[in-house]
């Protein structure tokens with residue numbers, strides 16, 4: 001049995017209670033690593049990143065970003081539209097829309113257990129596609145915004161923020177002009193609009209633990225999600241919620257570094273393991289996530305690095321091969337020099 005009927009907006013997420021292979025398995029999510037105290041994140045000011053940026057990248061690998069210049073009303077309109085589209089549209093209609101995804105993309109070669117299916121749905125947008133961006137349904141009338149138009153406007157802000165941030169990172173890492181230009185492709189990459197629907201059963205993840213394969217990722221969570229909103233970071237041997245910001249709804253973005261930032265800094269910067277717990281209370285979580293990678297033709301390398309030089313297409317191919325063979329990403333360890 002699944003939770004959904006064809007009339008409801010909820011995708012057909014499977015329940016753990018219906019698993020037929022539970023014998024001998026512990027509930028992984030419940031049995032896991034201890035939960036530590038909420039983590040206070042440093043704040044970096046995009047207008048004056050200074051030494052705080054380098055320190056945050058070396059320390060936690062995740063920080064709040066203030067003074068980013070993304071208009072609050074653009075974010076609010078995007079969240080309102082996404083909430084409406086994803087929260088009300090019957091699932092069969094949603095799944096026919098361009099860019100829609102839900103759950104965990106299944107590898108044909110392996111069976112994903114119900115407890116491993118992510119309780120998430122949303123829209124996935126490749127930013128390199130020509131505009132107008134084809135995502136979601138057509139707007140009901142010419143006076144209504146198309147999801148693709150709002151996403152395009154938001155993506156332009158993300159590109160500006162990512163470039164500015166990366167220029168400051170490149171300066172801190174003393175990267176040459178070529179690497180500064182090519183280690184982040186701010187107009188490529190992708191953007192995801194996430195909804196974590198309410199989940200009726202404990203033990204599920206919104207997104208299971210992972211590191212991003214990006215240079216950097218920028219997360220914007222809706223105000224209703226509060227401080228942490230289900231996002232957790234693995235730090236000092238425990239999963240930690242994020243402490244609420246000093247000022248509620250301070251409008252800051254969250255930035256986390258990914259594997260490419262770790263590689264180009266010879267492990268000086270952290271690619272932080274994180275996950276999202278499934279939405280259990282009354283608030284369901286929404287987030288806008290922007291993912292930026294090096295250009296495809298950039299050779300990712302760093303003096304003194306443990307990793308051999310590689311390109312993003314090589315890295316992606318390895319991740320896909322590992323997902324197929326063992327069901328999970330191995331990541332940078334696959335690129336260690338011998």
Ligand SMILES: O=C(O)CCC(=O)C(=O)O
Pocket residue numbers: 192194207212219221231274275276287289
């Ligand atoms: O939705 C979020 O806040 C985080 C999602 C995430 O970690 C990812 O998509 O890689």
Ligand SMILES: [Fe+2]
Pocket residue numbers: 210211212217274
């Ligand atoms: Fe992530």
